[in-house]
Amino acid sequence: MSQRNSYAVGTGLFIVLGFAALAYLATQTTSVANTHQGASYTVQAHFANIGQLKERAPVKIAGVRVGQVRTIALDPKREAADVTLAIDERYSHIPDDSVATIFTSGLLGDQYVGIEYGNSKKDLAEGATLARTKPAQQLEEMLGKFFGAGGVADNLGGSYVLKARFSNVGALSVGAPVKMAGVPIGSVMAVHADPVKLDAEVELAIDRKYDQIPDDSAAAVFTSGLIGTQYVAVQPGGSPEFLKNGDEMVLTQSAMQLEDLIGKFLVNGSPTEKKEAPAESPAGKH
Amino acid sequence: MTTFAAPTEPLVRIRGLTTVLNGKTIFDALDLDIPRGKVTAIMGPSGTGKTTLLKHVTGQMRGDAGQVLVDGQDVPELSREKLFALREKIGYLFQNSALLTDFDVFENVAFPLRQHTQLPEVLIRNIVLTKLQAVGLRGAAGLMPAELSGGMARRVALARAIVFDPMLILYDEPFVGLDPIALSQVLKLIRTLNETLGITSVLVAHELEAIKQVADHVYLIANGKVVAQGDPKTIAEDGSPWTRQFFGGAIDGPVPFQYPADDYAQALGLAGARA
Amino acid sequence: MSAQPRRNVVTNALAQIGEAGLFLLTLLAAVPRSLRHVRETVRQLWFVGAMSLTIIMVCGLFVGMVLGLQLYYVLSIFGGTAASGTVVAIAIYRELGPVVTALLFAGRAGTSVTAEIGLMRATDQLAAMEMMAVDPIAYVAVPRYLAGLIAMPLLCAVFCALGIFGGHLVGVTWLGIDNGTFWSNMTATVDVWKDVVNGILVKSLAFGAVVSLIAVYQGYTTPPTSEGVAYATTRTVVASSIAILALDFVLTAFLM
Structure with missing residues (x-):
């Protein structure tokens, strides 16, 4: 009967199509894939x-x-x-x-x-x-020094305030952690621009437990990982005097413009992507 | 088959069949014989289990007690394979024809052949066309069941039921819903099949006039028993209260108008009023 | 099994699962007998499989396209749009392909199987087969069940292929992700066994077994009335959807 044959043929086509799809997916979209190309x-x-x-x-x-x-x-x-x-x-x-x-x-x-x-x-x-x-290029080796551990210090033990001036804070925001030796010891309380000195004044709330920070310590704005948020790193100095509430940290290191530094490693077809900030700003779109 | 029943033996012999469904007694030690080569009609008030009786004959239902012998085999005791082998020799015409809606008329009639034989296509085609010709519907072979009238569908179902030249055909209400012309056609078919092929036929029906034309023997069933039997032309005058009520269409008689119920007065909250 | 009183939802559900389980045993026992009805299985494969292709293909394409679009916007925040091929493929292989295919299959093929068998019962076609010495379990139920079981992985494969094509269409052709990056990331990450075989074969076979069982069971046990058929059809969709998603969770937990 022709009716029977049409079912059989259609069903056969369906089965062949299904298995072809399966075979295609299994070989062409997975690690099994072979290279195939034109001339x-x-x-x-x-x-x-x-x-x-x-x-x-x-x-x-x-x-x-x-x-x-x-x-x-x-x-x-x-x-x-x-x-x-x-x-x-x-x-x-x-x-x-x-x-x-x-x-x-x-x-x-x-x-x-x-x-x-x-x-x-x-x-x-x-x-x-x-x-x-x-x-x-082993990017991670070159950028390793910018890698830091995440996490924000809790301020339960009470805190005291230090100030630091940076010529550039990058994408540092209020609430960002303050770390010493990679361990959170406080958080950024305020970030504002100084209209006279034309730089950024950052107030850091430091946990009271850490009240023996030498007064010649340096503050630097770093980035956690490649795309992490920025944080303030405190690098202890050698002075016998300690920083007290309200003191200003004199030695500072501004945010590295990561993209400047590593731009030469990031050769990319799209010029807009070169200007992207590695931290929080969205990547360039086409 | 090891035992051959003697030709004079009835084809179907029912002895002491008792069936209880949902607490209601359908058959109460029913005895009934279907003679070979004859057209037997089974009549009775609605709900007395006439269709159920056919289902017992084909093994679709089993009674609680008693024997149903078909061609010498006790149907309730048969294994599934034996039962299926038996059914291949029984044609069954459903009240609503029960054609397979997926297939056209030709394939419906060919269905039993395709399922049970490996006949070549040419032979299948010849058999099917012969059967369709017998019911007068060879020209409708390409139609789908939905395109058929009720009478045509019943004739197709009949062609399907006789495709294996069965020894027994069971007709379940074959006359319901047919116009006078279709009715005559079906009557003629039943008679012709019986006469030319010698097929034993069992009819379940209400229409006495139709049955008079076609049946050789009539059973009247009520209350789970055979209450009257005989020649269809004379049974209405046999004088029993059952036949008088059934064929006279009287409301009062052995068959109650009221479905069995508890006391009416009590149900209405009038207990004691009858005291 | 007529319309049951809805006294207790939990008891009813358990009873249904139990009955369906027993019905599955009946089906499996009838599989050897239905081997002679291979033709009918092929015919059902046409109805439940080939006839479902259109909806599966269209839906697969759109699911892949939506996925490609969403991923592009999310990944572009991190400059990681190159990974979109990987994510499209993994999401489709592991979850969307088998699950959405099964849901569509329940709606498209499951309901029609239920309604068809229900109507066959209501119009005495099943009884007629019994009378023609044809076992309706072996002739009607098993071929539909097997057809569903076979069709599901094939439909799922087609769905996945179209889904990846859709993701590629949006990601590469429209949004300009590099073609080679799209494919090379995908081929480097997607694993034949963990993703393709587990998703397309294991998961969709399991879904096919469950959805087909529900559809055939509901049809076979329908009260022979038009209301009964309508109700059974609805129950096929509801029960299948719940079963698919619950089973997906269990399978995912096991396959991971």
């Missing part, structure tokens, strides 16, 4: 350290995607990572002395391979090796 040519690059670079990560020139990472393998003889880049055939005129570098998109973004053109007249050929590479 491209492959280039080798050896990196001393690939950081978090993953297969299928983009390869970019001047911020424009030109291909993707095909394979990553360790070359045990040289203690280096062998990275195979698949580059679109349209971009076949890349000088053979170009430099491959591993970059990070944004602060939390994924890593990718950036190629900067060299001066050679010869183009990279299929299977050629990019001799000049720069490994992934």
Whole structure:
């Protein structure tokens, strides 16, 4: 009966479609995924350290995607990572002395391979090796000193007030913790601009337990982690005199403009993202 | 089947069948025989369990006591496989036809064949068309059940019931809701099937005039027993109070107008008024 | 099982679960007998599976698109839009795919199975099968149950594929997340066993077993009246939804 056949065919199609979807999802969207691409040519690059670079990560020139990472393998003889880049055939005129570098998109973004053109007249050929590479920057090492523990001190034991002046408090806000050696000892009571001295005057409420802070201690505005809130760190000095209620801390270190400092590590296609504050301001949108 | 019943034996023999449903006695030691090759009608007031009796014959229901012998086999004692094997030889015409709404007329009639045989498609087609031709609906083979009138649906159901050439057909109220033409058609079919194929037929119906035309024997059931039986043409005049009330349509008689209830006066709060 | 007095909700619910459990045993016992009705199973697979494809695909697409949009706005606060592929895939594989598919399936296919079987009972079709020596459990109930069981993971896979496509459409095509980043983050994080197999196969098989059982059971035990069928259909949706979400919690707790 034709009626029967149409059911059978339709049901068969349904089953095939379902299994095709399942197979596609299982192989193409998971770690099982193989690299697959259109017409491209492959280039080798050896990196001393690939950081978090993953297969299928983009390869970019001047911020424009030109291909993707095909394979990553360790070359045990040289203690280096062998990275195979698949580059679109349209971009076949890349000088053979170009430099491959591993970059990070944004602060939390994924890593990718950036190629900067060299001066050679010869183009990279299929299977050629990019001799000049720069490994992934270990951002966390360089930024480690800015990492701090979170948490706000409680003021149950009563507190006394210290003042500190900063030329720049960054995104420091009222209520932010004050830490010594990474341990919270108080909180920021007030932040206001001094109209005469043209700087920021910050009042810190310090727990009474910590009443033996040397009067030559320094105050600095730090950031907890890469995207954490800012806090005031107190670095004890060596003076035998202690700070008392209402005293001002003379030695201060203003908020580091993290983005200035690390901007060179954050090469990014989107110029707006370079201006983002790592602390609390939202990332740039497109 | 190991034992063959003698041809003169009744096809269905019911002895001492007793059934109690929800505290109500439906059959009270009922005895009844359905002769082979004849058309037997079972009549009775509504609610006396005529349809229930058919369900006992097919094993859909089991009594609390007694025997239901169909072709020599005791139906309540049969295993599921044996019961199903027996049912393949019994056609059953439901009151509302019970056609499978998913399938067209052809597939409805072909359904038992497809389920129980591995016949080639050509043969199935021939059998189905023969049966449809017999009920006069070969032209309706492509229709869906929803497109059929009540009479047509019943004839399709009949074609389906006879597709295996059964030894026994049970008709549950086959005349209800039919116009005079459809009624005559169904009557003629029942008679023809009985005469040409020798199929034993059992009818459950109320319509005495119709039954007179088609049945060889009539049972009148009331209060869980056979209260009268005989030739349909003469049974109405046998003089028993049951037949007089039933065929005369009298309100008063052995069949009470009132459903059994407790005392009326008491229910109205008039206890003592009757004293 | 006619309209029960609603004296005690808890007792009634327990009785229903118990009856459904016994009904499942009846079904499973009839599976060998229903092997000869493979054709009917295929036909039911068409009705409950293939006919549900449209709604599953449309809903999957929109769920993925909404997910892509929401994630973009939330993740862009942290500059982490590159992770949206990962989050879309994991959310869909682990929860949204199986759960939403099962809910849609209960509404689309479960109700029609309940209503169909209920009407077959009300119009004596089941009794007629009995009389034709065809076991209605093996011919009507089991094929619908098996079809639901088979269809659910397949529908769920289609839902997930469309969901990821929707997330990709919004995230990559419209909002400009890098295509390679979207996929590479996804493929680096999503695990075949923990996400795809647990979600699409384990969870949706479990949901398919439960929803189909509820639908077939409700239809099979419907009082043979139009009111009874309507009530049974409603109960299929309500009971299935509760069962899906409760079972999802239990399964998630076990699979994690």
